Amino acid sequence: KAGVTQTPRYLIKTRGQQVTLSCSPISGHRSVSWYQQTPGQGLQFLFEYFSETQRNKGNFPGRFSGRQFSNSRSEMNVSTLELGDSALYLCASSLEQRNTEAFFGQGTRLTVV
Amino acid sequence: KQEVTQIPAALSVPEGENLVLNCSFTDSAIYNLQWFRQDPGKGLTSLLLIQSSQREQTSGRLNASLDKSSGRSTLYIAASQPGDSATYLCAVRRGDYKLSFGAGTTVTVRA
Numbered sequence: 255k256a257g258v259t260q261t262p263r264y265l266i267k268t269r270g271q272q273v274t275l276s277c278s279p280i281s282g283h284r285s286v287s288w289y290q291q292t293p294g295q296g297l298q299f300l301f302e303y304f305s306e307t308q309r310n311k312g313n314f315p316g317r318f319s320g321r322q323f324s325n326s327r328s329e330m331n332v333s334t335l336e337l338g339d340s341a342l343y344l345c346a347s348s349l350e351q352r353n354t355e356a357f358f359g360q361g362t363r364l365t366v367v
Numbered sequence: 368k369q370e371v372t373q374i375p376a377a378l379s380v381p382e383g384e385n386l387v388l389n390c391s392f393t394d395s396a397i398y399n400l401q402w403f404r405q406d407p408g409k410g411l412t413s414l415l416l417i418q419s420s421q422r423e424q425t426s427g428r429l430n431a432s433l434d435k436s437s438g439r440s441t442l443y444i445a446a447s448q449p450g451d452s453a454t455y456l457c458a459v460r461r462g463d464y465k466l467s468f469g470a471g472t473t474v475t476v477r478a
Contacts, residue, residue: 260410287465297456297468310464344410346466353398353418356458356466358411 258359279347390457
């Protein structure tokens with residue numbers, strides 16, 4: 255079956271712009287989570303969605319937001335981009351239960367110049 | 368707050384040697400622990416998932432153990448190959464739906 259699909263794979267944006275990243279989970283998976291990966295901070299949790307509801311949010315400024323659609327696809331948006339937002343953004347999908355396996359996409363590499 | 372530590376940060380071994388990667392976590396109230404592999408610039412590939420009620424899990428040359436009471440997990444990779452070179456990450460999941468990750472162990476297997 256198809257894995258987690260993230261688009262686009264690469265993005266270059268200018269400071270102050272906004273960006274939207276997309277994630278399509280594995281078919282049947284209703285939970286989608288987003289993570290930011292940087293060399294200095296490692297993998298940090300952004301937020302988790304289930305059935306279009308945000309169930310948990312990490313310690314990121316309000317410039318970072320997300321949503322989930324009825325087909326479980328999710329988007330995250332970053333407004334007023336800063337240089338420090340340059341990172342690999344990873345999306346993970348899993349079934350509803352907390353004790354199920356998480357599967358990650360290939361990520362979106364965002365570079366802010 | 369859940370803290371996850373992986374030691375060592377980097378490891379270099381000759382081909383054929385067994386690999387032992389360690390992961391420790393501070394809060395034992397976990398649902399499960401998952402081991403991932405990450406190649407440079409790529410996403411995470413799930414290797415093994417151990418539920419909190421399990422002691423170990425095996426897949427091919429990989430074996431992972433879990434001692435929840437002491438907050439430790441170990442990933443063993445038997446008979447390492449150059450293709451095993453990657454960064455290995457462990458992550459624990461608690462009731463708040465998020466995964467807490469360690470910083471990873473970067474493995475180099477020399478041919």
